[in-house]
Amino acid sequence: MIYVCVPVHNEAKTVGLVLWKVRQVFTAFQREYQIIACDDASTDGTADVLSSYARVLPLTVIKHRSRQGYARSLEELLKIALQRTDRPKRDCAITLHADFVHAPETMEEMVKRLESGADLVVAEQYRTQGPEARSWQERWARQWAPWLLRVGGGVKDSISGFVALRLVVLRQATAPRGADAPLLTAEGWVANAELLARLGAHARRIEVVSSAARYDLKQRPSRANPWQQLLSAWRSRGVISAARKGSAALALLLFAAVTGLSAQKDTVCTGTPNPKAVIHPAPPPAVPFPVGERLSFGAKYGLFSVGSAIMEVVGIDTVHNTETVHIRFRISGGALWYHLDQTIESWVGRYDFRSRRFSSIQDERDRHRERRYEIYPDSGFYREEGRDTTFATVLEPLDDAAFLYWIRTVPLEVGKKYEYARYFRPDRNPVIIEVLGRERVSVAGKKWRALVVRPKIPQGRGIFAEKSETRIWLSDDPQRLVLAIQSKFSFGQVTLKLKDYQVPGGGAQ
Secondary structure (H helix, E strand, O other): OEEEEEEEOOOOOOHHHHHHHHHHHHHHOOOOEEEEEEEEOOOOOHHHHHHHHHOOOOEEEEEEOOOOOHHHHHHHHHHHHHHHOOOOOOOEEEEOOOOOOOOHHHHHHHHHHHHOOOOEEEEEOOOEOOOOOOOHHHHHHHHHHHHHOOOOOOOOOOOOOOEEEEHHHHHHHHHHHOOOOOOOOOOOHHHHHHHHHHHHOOOOOEEEEEOOEOHHHOOOOOOOOHHHHHHHHHHOHHHHHHHHHHHHHHHHHHHHHHHHHHHHHHHOOOOOOOOOOOOOOOOOOOOOOOOOOEEEEEEEEOOEEEEEEEEEEEEEEEEOOEEEEEEEEEEEEEEOOEEEEEEEEEEEEOOOOOEEEEEEEEEEOOEEEEEEEEEEOOOOEEEEOOOOOEEEOOOOOEOHHHHHHHOOOOOOOOOOEEEEOOEOOHHHOOEEEEEEEEEEEEEOOEEEEEEEEEEEEOOOOHHHEHHHOOEEEEEOOOOOOEEEEEEEEOOEEEEEEEEEEEEOOOEEO
């Protein structure tokens, strides 16, 4: 997850364009992202602009009733990103100004550097694009302030404020200071340098990229008095130095502590395993079905064979930087004038069983329909292919194909009715599953004890639609194989019965 942190104060003319540019960047450079903006008591209509964009973007707006300042807003945004992540070693935050001085398209290169192993990436802004709109005083102060506020790590432009950081580095920098202690004690340009100084000692690798400063796109005069900023930089040299030395000293102490512990362990090491050592195994996958599991069905309409169906675990893929299990359900056949060929596919997180991608391709009679969705559960939205608008999703989204597998994993008791608000389109919740009873069925050459369930998705389509009155027979054993599916179509009721199955490691029939 990429958290784009945007502090805002009276930027009604540009903040909407900046946010839309962020969207364009991550639409082309497909990464899961979320925007967090802090409206620092704006008085010019900024709040209305942010509110309108929050309806179409993955945007959270934090509002201050009274002016808190740039540094306080920036720190609050970063800490919110840190609170939201559950994978700080993988997730990152990017700090971005709302006045268009920062070029959002640079974020792609910054993220690539993080994905290649950097912990901290600074976009240096020594070059400008477009006509220069600054006075010579601003240019002169902007040139000399970084020299006064040197933060090390190969960073020359310490005051750009355009930074990408792995969130684990922020956690390491804030943990020793306590929850109430401020991370940033300075303001303005100095705050940007202080942030880099505090993060720098915890970053294993720091990289810089070049980014053009767009002073020609600014819609207002600079709020920074160049001489005051330069004087503040001179006076704050001690603050930056202390931040660097404090972080470095802390890092040395932690290193000494770890080395000391390692030394103590070495003195008692005999070359044999420690029987008291606790080994934490990797968490088991939430999707327990093995790649290669394949269930084949025959479709019958009364006494007539009218088609076939296959549900299978296709493989392991990576979607939105998440390891996913790719599953597929296909049904093909027809009777008389009716023909149906439908394939639904789902990519669900292997370790959290949440949908990341879903597609449905259907040819019914003479109609062809395709629907493809990208689902971002960490950001709380989904996007349909061919539409620019994003829509809110639920906390743990599932799609039609994913539900077919997920109900094989949940406890089911005869006579009970379960409701789950997990369908990725919130207006079609809750999904209802009724456990009707137990039956014995003969499929795939043997007799099975089966649980009979009736799933329904309100306002849904396909086999889970309410009007389909679908029933599913699941084997009453740990495998929970789908033995049969019975569903109504426009011409009548069709039953899919298991013909054969392949389960790697579990045998075949």
